[in-house]
Amino acid sequence: xxxxxxxxxxxxxxxxxxxxxxxxxxxxxxxxxxxxxxxxxxxxxxxxxxxxxxxxxxxxxxxxxxxxxxxxxxxxxxxxxxxxxxxxxxxxxxxxxxxxxxxxxxxxxxxxxxxxxxxxxxxxxxxxxxxxxxxxxxxxxxxxxxxxxxxxxxxxxxxxxxxxxxxxxxxxxxxxxxxxxxxxxxxxxxxxxxxxxxxxxxxxxxxxxxxxxxxxxxxxxxxxxxxxxxxxxxxxxxxxxxxxxxxxxxxxxxxxxxxxxxxxxxxxxxxxxxxxxxxxxxxxxxxxxxxxxxxxxxxxxxxxxxxxxxxxxxxxxxxxxxxxxxxxxxxxxxxxxxxxxxxxxxxxxxxxxxxxxxxxxxxxxxxxxxxxxxxxxxxxxxxxx
Numbered sequence: 147x148x149x150x151x152x153x154x155x156x157x158x159x160x161x162x163x164x165x166x167x168x169x170x171x172x173x174x175x176x177x178x179x180x181x182x183x184x185x186x187x188x189x190x191x192x193x194x195x196x197x198x199x200x201x202x203x204x205x206x207x208x209x210x211x212x213x214x215x216x217x218x219x220x221x222x223x224x225x226x227x228x229x230x231x232x233x234x235x236x237x238x239x240x241x242x243x244x245x246x247x248x249x250x251x252x253x254x255x256x257x258x259x260x261x262x263x264x265x266x267x268x269x270x271x272x273x274x275x276x277x278x279x280x281x282x283x284x285x286x287x288x289x290x291x292x293x294x295x296x297x298x299x300x301x302x303x304x305x306x307x308x309x310x311x312x313x314x315x316x317x318x319x320x321x322x323x324x325x326x327x328x329x330x331x332x333x334x335x336x337x338x339x340x341x342x343x344x345x346x347x348x349x350x351x352x353x354x355x356x357x358x359x360x361x362x363x364x365x366x367x368x369x370x371x372x373x374x375x376x377x378x379x380x381x382x383x384x385x386x387x388x389x390x391x392x393x394x395x396x397x398x399x400x401x402x403x404x405x406x407x408x409x410x411x412x413x414x415x416x417x418x419x420x421x422x423x424x425x426x427x428x429x430x431x432x433x434x435x436x437x438x439x440x441x442x443x444x445x446x447x448x449x450x451x452x453x454x455x456x457x458x459x460x461x462x463x464x465x466x467x468x469x470x471x472x473x474x475x476x477x478x479x480x481x482x483x484x485x486x487x488x489x490x491x492x493x494x495x496x497x498x499x500x501x502x503x504x505x506x507x508x509x510x511x512x513x514x515x516x517x518x519x520x521x522x523x524x525x526x527x528x529x530x531x
Contacts, residue, residue, distance in 0.1 A: 231385025349426025
């Protein structure tokens, strides 16, 4: 058997490093910064991007860029319009539906990468990227993110072993995003809007109306200097809403997004009826997510099984062990076993701590208490398997 090459050894070390990072309980932006460094050392690339997704809809909820893409947001809106407004089989949502793990555009198109609208209209003209490898980061609960890396005109296309590396590192990368999303907390801004904000995007993709608070919400979504343009999330929803209006999908466009302050926002889009100049108008609503809209995502991020989620739901409603057992038609001993597993995954030791971890830490991470000016803090999350 031939000895591994230096490139193969580097890919093996990178897989191991990403696995270690995914179990370290790092906040999301720290995990992504560290992982980007690992990928850049392992793969010769000219640019890269990680998009986080709402696992229920596979809508983009944020993006981080590295290498030559860091700080370059000039084509983000156009990317979002193509990614979510068309029928590209290599779009993230299409890959999720088809069960596709990883694609290399040069390999898939036999070198005709310009046959992809994403490559022809964004990657080639804006960045001179001539190949893209992307992989979807998902588990049994849904897709939590996607990674895309790029090569330029002077680079060789991504090889099969490099595509395999991206597919093989995906489970650990998924874990790191789940854990990091829960560990991401910060101080609440004093100017956070208290009610929903509304934006209307017309058929020419212009924001023609916006209510008070919309600009502040968009600023909240700019989580770091290397994050993508927050308007790309808006236009992704717009594109998906127009596909819904055309009958190309039956999925309502919505995304739960966690801001740099640790607040969960819900973004959703609805196509508006109209003719002439009003055809294609879409309304976007941005509002603070209600607890019931977040708790299932948090439970998924902890990796709870269906029965563990049921037990957790009863605990959050204040039920005791006997009441839970009766409602679930199991013995109290079975409930205790489920609770022990839930405690282990959530990194807590009691029901009270579980309620705090699932509700207060994630939905209300750092609220001012009693007008005294003191701020409650959220603990770090353990590395859910």
